[in-house]
Amino acid sequence: xxxxxxxxxxxxxxxxxxxxxxxxxxxxLDVEPGQTATFLGALTLLxxxxxxxxxxxxxxxxxxxxxxxxxxxxxFDLFWRRYGSSGDLGGRLPRITQRERxxxxxxxxxxxxxxxxxxxxxxxxxxxVAREVLRTADFASLTAEETRDAQRMLERLRPRLPxxxxxxxxxxxxxxxxxxxxxxxxALATGGEALHWRWLRRTTRPRPIVLVCDISGSMERxxxxxxxxxxxxxxxxxxxxxxxxxxxxxxxxxxxxxxSPDAALRRVADKVVDWSGGTRIGESLRxxxxxxxxxxxxxxxxxxLMSDGWERGDPAVLAREMATLRRSCxxxxxxxxxxxxxxxxxxxxxxxxxxxxVDEFVPAASVASLAALAERLGDL
Amino acid sequence: MxxxxxxxxxxDIDAVQAAFAREGYVADRDLATSVFLALALGRPLxxxxxxxxxxxxxxxxxxxxxxxxxIRLQCYEGLDASTALYEWDYPRQMLEIRLLEARGEAxxxxxxxxxxxxxxxxxxxxxxxxxxxxxxxxxxxxxxxxADEEFEAFLLEILSDFAVSIPEIGTxxxxxxxxxxxxxxxxxxxxxxxxxxxxxHWIDYPTPERELAILRARLPHVPETLAREIVEFVQRLRRAxxxxxxGVAETLDWxxxxxxxxxxxxxxxxxxxxxxxxLKYQEDLGGMRAGGARGILEEARATARG
Numbered sequence: 001x002x003x004x005x006x007x008x009x010x011x012x013x014x015x016x017x018x019x020x021x022x023x024x025x026x027x028x029l030d031v032e033p034g035q036t037a038t039f040l041g042a043l044t045l046l047x048x049x050x051x052x053x054x055x056x057x058x059x060x061x062x063x064x065x066x067x068x069x070x071x072x073x074x075x076f077d078l079f080w081r082r083y084g085s086s087g088d089l090g091g092r093l094p095r096i097t098q099r100e101r102x103x104x105x106x107x108x109x110x111x112x113x114x115x116x117x118x119x120x121x122x123x124x125x126x127x128x129v130a131r132e133v134l135r136t137a138d139f140a141s142l143t144a145e146e147t148r149d150a151q152r153m154l155e156r157l158r159p160r161l162p163x164x165x166x167x168x169x170x171x172x173x174x175x176x177x178x179x180x181x182x183x184x185x186x187a188l189a190t191g192g193e194a195l196h197w198r199w200l201r202r203t204t205r206p207r208p209i210v211l212v213c214d215i216s217g218s219m220e221r222x223x224x225x226x227x228x229x230x231x232x233x234x235x236x237x238x239x240x241x242x243x244x245x246x247x248x249x250x251x252x253x254x255x256x257x258x259x260s261p262d263a264a265l266r267r268v269a270d271k272v273v274d275w276s277g278g279t280r281i282g283e284s285l286r287x288x289x290x291x292x293x294x295x296x297x298x299x300x301x302x303x304x305l306m307s308d309g310w311e312r313g314d315p316a317v318l319a320r321e322m323a324t325l326r327r328s329c330x331x332x333x334x335x336x337x338x339x340x341x342x343x344x345x346x347x348x349x350x351x352x353x354x355x356x357x358v359d360e361f362v363p364a365a366s367v368a369s370l371a372a373l374a375e376r377l378g379d380l
Numbered sequence: 381m382x383x384x385x386x387x388x389x390x391x392d393i394d395a396v397q398a399a400f401a402r403e404g405y406v407a408d409r410d411l412a413t414s415v416f417l418a419l420a421l422g423r424p425l426x427x428x429x430x431x432x433x434x435x436x437x438x439x440x441x442x443x444x445x446x447x448x449x450x451i452r453l454q455c456y457e458g459l460d461a462s463t464a465l466y467e468w469d470y471p472r473q474m475l476e477i478r479l480l481e482a483r484g485e486a487x488x489x490x491x492x493x494x495x496x497x498x499x500x501x502x503x504x505x506x507x508x509x510x511x512x513x514x515x516x517x518x519x520x521x522x523x524x525x526x527a528d529e530e531f532e533a534f535l536l537e538i539l540s541d542f543a544v545s546i547p548e549i550g551t552x553x554x555x556x557x558x559x560x561x562x563x564x565x566x567x568x569x570x571x572x573x574x575x576x577x578x579x580x581h582w583i584d585y586p587t588p589e590r591e592l593a594i595l596r597a598r599l600p601h602v603p604e605t606l607a608r609e610i611v612e613f614v615q616r617l618r619r620a621x622x623x624x625x626x627g628v629a630e631t632l633d634w635x636x637x638x639x640x641x642x643x644x645x646x647x648x649x650x651x652x653x654x655x656x657x658x659l660k661y662q663e664d665l666g667g668m669r670a671g672g673a674r675g676i677l678e679e680a681r682a683t684a685r686g
Contacts, residue, residue: 032576038421045420046393046413053393056413064575066428066566066582167458168528181462184470188477188494205528290623294567324623324663 014040020058020079027075029068035061051080151225155261157232157371160378162207164300164330175199207302207330207380208239212288214307215272216246216279222337222365226306227268229370231261241296245284246274251292279310281350282317289324300330302380305358308338311350318350322357331359331380335373339363389446390419396445405434405441406586406593414581415442424539424560426524426575429583432627434594435563438583439520442559448515451558453504455527461534465544466506469499495548505538508558519558524574525567532571539577586628588615594628595635602635605684609646610635612680617658620672626658633657651677 021036042057055076063072171179179198187194211230215223223244234240234256241253255267269275303325311318326332334354338344340363346352355361364370390396396419397412407415415438418425427435443450453464473494480493502510508519521535538544539560543553562578564570586594592611595602602610610631618625626634634657643650651673659665668676 030572034576038423041421042417045417052409053413056410057417059410060414060417060425060579060581063582064572064580065569069582166528167456168460168530181467181470184474185468188470188473295569 013043017043020075021062023079024062024072024075027071029062029071029075030064031062151228151261155228155232157229157236157374159233159236159238159374160376161236161238162209162302162330162377162380163204164207166203166205168203169200170203171198172201173197173199175201206238207300208241208296209233209377210241210243210296210301210303210329212243212245212249212285212303212305212307214246214279214281215244215275216310217276218279218308218310219306219337220276222306224265225367225370226335227256227265228261229374231256231264233374235259241292241301243284243288243292244268244272245279245281245287246277247280247283248274249284249287249292250274278312279307279350280313281307281309281311281354282313282315282319282321285321285325286317289321289328293325293328302331302333302377303329304333304335306335306337306364307350308336309334309346309348309351309354311348311353315349315353319353319357322354326357326359332357333360333362334358335362335364337363337365340365340369390416392416399445400441401597403441403444404597405437406590406597407438408586408590411438411581411583414579418561418579419559421579422557424562424578426562426564426570426578426580427583428564428566428580430585430625430627431565432629433583433585434628435583436520436522439518439522439561439563442561443518446515446518446559448559449511449513449517450520451504451508451511451517452520452522454522455524455531457526457528459527459531463503464505464531464534465503465538466546467501467503468495469501473499497549500546500549506544506552509538509542509544509552509554511558512555516554516556517558519560521560521562523565524562525564525570529571532574536571536574536577539574585618585625588612591615591628591631595631598632599635599639602639603644605645606638606643607635608684609680610638612684613646613651613676614658616676616680617668620668620676622659622664622667623661624659624664630658646677646681648674648677 017036017040021031021039025031039058039061042061043054046053046057048054055073058076059069059072063069169175171182177200179200182198183194183196186196186198211226211233213219213223213226213230219226227242227244230240230242234242234253240256241251242256243249243251243253250272252268252271255271256264258264258267322332336351339346339361344363346355362369362373364373390399393409393412393416396416397407397409400407400412400415414425417423425438427438429435439452440450442448476494476499500506504519508517511517524532524535527535541553542557543551545551562570562574585591588611591614592607595607595611599607614626614631614634634654637654637657638646638650641650641654652669655665655668655673659668
């Protein structure tokens with residue numbers, strides 16, 4: 001492979017790479033100056049003979065998780081369409097430098113397999129979901145005057161976090177087994193006589209909490225509070241993963257990770273597309289089981305599922321997925337706001353299918369009941 | 381940024397791809413690019429992907445290609461510095477003290493006699509830093525997602541300066557940093573700070589052509605028709621609704637199993653009996669044995685022959 005550093009206008013080249021990085025940032029990737037510098041270094045090594053290589057190099061440097069891959073690919077294509085001149089060859093890096101310089105340099109010819117490694121960019125397809133109500137609710141407008149106090153109260157919740165035993169142990173004066181290494185080490189100071197007993201003590205770690213919240217139409221009046229509850233949990237320092245679902249499952253852990261609850265909820269509203277639509281609990285849990293459980297529920301998580309059990313899909317699917325989910329977590333708790341009502345009967349097909357697989361069924365529709373739940377988490 | 385010496389053996393992406401192929405690893409061009417850049421830029425390479433797609437094998441192959449030692453650190457929860465980096469051999473130190481005492485030299489013995497290099501137990505990370513071999517070793521940090529966050533922070537420190545200080549001895553710095561490969565099965569997200577240090581590559585399940593090439597490279601004695609049918613079957617199986625799709629490792633195991641049973645081509649009874657090599661979850665096995673496998677087998681055979 002040839003290296004073409006000499007034939008490229010350094011300034012324009014750098015500017016283009018910086019522009020590309022900016023585009024990636026706008027596309028939602030977490031790009032830092034260091035990465036851009038690394039990419040520059042990589043390009044001087046690789047040259048631009050093959051567009052596929054440039055793309056792969058950028059992917060190795062800018063992409064840090066699999067989900068970002070399609071985003072990167074789309075941005076890469078967009079960049080080359082926008083800055084490459086028109087025509088079928090438009091798309092190689094040198095074209096950009098040409099454009100910037102307004103002159104044509106000695107550009108390497110198209111590689112033998114350039115174009116063969118082009119990819120169709122992944123576009124989120126919604127065709128699979130029938131009759132899904134795709135609309136993004138304006139969360140700010142949902143906030144009514146009288147709910148404000150309740151929200152403040154939720155924000156101030158300081159939950160007691162569930163703990164689990166860690167594999168790590170710590171040396172101390174008391175514990176469950178002797179710390180031989182530490183004792184011997186200290187014995188060196190006293191000429192080989194172990195004068196003091198030292199012990200290994202078990203340590204604990206916070207148990208991960210996975211919160212899965214129904215945001216379908218029937219839950220509309222509650223889901224906002226539940227999300228604030230989720231935010232409060234996260235702010236308390238617990239390892240929390242939060243998902244919401246209506247007709248599909250969305251992970252909002254990252255969106256919630258800001259201090260202000262209002263900002264967090266705005267970010268969630270931007271991300272979620274199926275507010276107040278139908279409910280497909282079974283399908284959503286399936287997605288959770290397949291894609292997320294092994295990454296987020298392991299190490300004995302406590303799973304809090306907030307829903308009223310209005311299921312539009314097949315209750316048999318829901319039952320199966322609940323059984324799977326229960327097997328892979330420490331505690332599975334179903335929180336139902338409607339159950340707090342007088343004379344409640346678990347009548348919905350969804351709820352009846354799910355209940356046999358639940359460790360605990362908790363009615364919760366008020367700040368007080370959520371606070372009680374937060375208090376009880378520590379005992380799980 | 382680049383040391384000229386290490387570029388000689390693998391000067392470009394094609395060379396990486398070819399060298400890997402010679403060692404029996406069929407790497408696609410994107411992976412070869414990532415490996416090449418990791419070497420050229422001196423960056424650790426973080427490989428993520430489902431279990432059994434050949435992440436660990438990349439490190440093994442790289443060490444073979446470079447003729448470098450492979451040092452492997454298997455991660456698990458609770459892994460700490462004393463098992464990853466170094467530890468003093470306390471029992472031996474005790475013995476040494478007793479010996480000195482017996483000779484009446486205990487008083488005059490200095491710290492360095494007891495805290496000398498010979499009492500140091502070198503764990504993988506220290507061995508990788510200390511290596512004075514002509515070819516810097518390949519350090520494989522396997523399944524980093526299994527270690528806990530505390531260890532990640534510690535790892536980050538090592539990977540940033542490739543140096544470690546041992547209070548009794550001093551700072552040990554790598555002459556030439558080892559080539560680092562990290563793998564993750566993604567049971568949890570690796571911390572961003574660590575990812576920032578690394579180049580990242582997601583290894584996907586291979587395409588049918590590549591999987592066939594891998595099968596041929598690894599198990600040349602598998603009959604041609606059988607190999608083709610195996611690949612078509614596994615590829616279809618991955619598209620089915622499974623808790624855990626079979627990886628390439630499973631494909632290879634299955635092929636070996638079928639050859640051992642003397643199969644020349646796939647037949648329904650044999651597939652059913654050996655399905656446990658491919659599928660490791662009871663739900664998946666149940667579904668496939670209940671008839672799912674038969675349909676897939678028909679299709680696979682048709683494609684493999686057509």
